[in-house]
Amino acid sequence: MKTFEGKLVSESIRIGIVAARFNEFITSKLLSGAIDALTRHEVKEEDIELAWVPGAFEIPLLAAKMAKSGRYDAIICLGAVIRGSTTHYDYVCSEVSKGIANVSLSNDIPVMFGVLTTENIEQAIERAGTKAGNKGFDCAVGAIEMVNLIREFDRI
Numbered sequence: 001m002k003t004f005e006g007k008l009v010s011e012s013i014r015i016g017i018v019a020a021r022f023n024e025f026i027t028s029k030l031l032s033g034a035i036d037a038l039t040r041h042e043v044k045e046e047d048i049e050l051a052w053v054p055g056a057f058e059i060p061l062l063a064a065k066m067a068k069s070g071r072y073d074a075i076i077c078l079g080a081v082i083r084g085s086t087t088h089y090d091y092v093c094s095e096v097s098k099g100i101a102n103v104s105l106s107n108d109i110p111v112m113f114g115v116l117t118t119e120n121i122e123q124a125i126e127r128a129g130t131k132a133g134n135k136g137f138d139c140a141v142g143a144i145e146m147v148n149l150i151r152e153f154d155r156i
């Protein structure tokens with residue numbers, strides 16, 4: 001049975017990161033986790049570029065610009081959307097998730113969804129480097145895997 005899988009070796013992988021400043025206490029830790037994962041898997045620092053946006057709602061636009069630039073093999077989107085007292089949370093989460101998926105499919109490039117969508121700050125803290133791991137780290141590993149998987153698949 002022919003099986004394709006993305007290995008975690010990183011021959012010259014170029015990564016774009018889009019991070020939201022909103023809830024920076026959380027997103028900065030997601031970013032640290034992502035960069036830690038990338039450098040541990042030997043992605044060169046000069047092959048990592050970062051764009052800060054005001055909030056998660058703005059992530060898809062910068063992700064689209066990065067995707068269309070042709071300068072990256074994968075894009076990692078990082079944010080933290082934490083429910084407040086209105087329905088704003090629902091609209092932000094919906095548009096960010098749809099927007100990121102659309103950028104990936106319409107530009108044929110891995111765009112990793114590293115946007116926390118949580119009911120409260122505690123849940124976000126747990127997923128930004130404490131007891132539930134670091135979603136930024138996880139997304140970075142996934143980005144490397146996807147790039148290598150696609151390279152292997154396209155070689156056939």
Ligand SMILES: Nc1c(NC[C@H](O)[C@H](O)[C@H](O)CO)[nH]c(=O)[nH]c1=O
Nearest residue numbers: 020022054055056057079080081082
């Ligand atoms: N409440 C959160 C936001 N809100 C801001 C929006 O993302 C956007 O920047 C604003 O509506 C202007 O377009 N953003 C987050 O990233 N996280 C939140 O919890």
Ligand SMILES: CC(=O)[C@@H](O)COP(=O)(O)O
Nearest residue numbers: 082083084085086088089
């Ligand atoms: C996710 C949000 O936009 C939310 O944090 C905003 O808070 P609120 O709904 O109380 O205005």
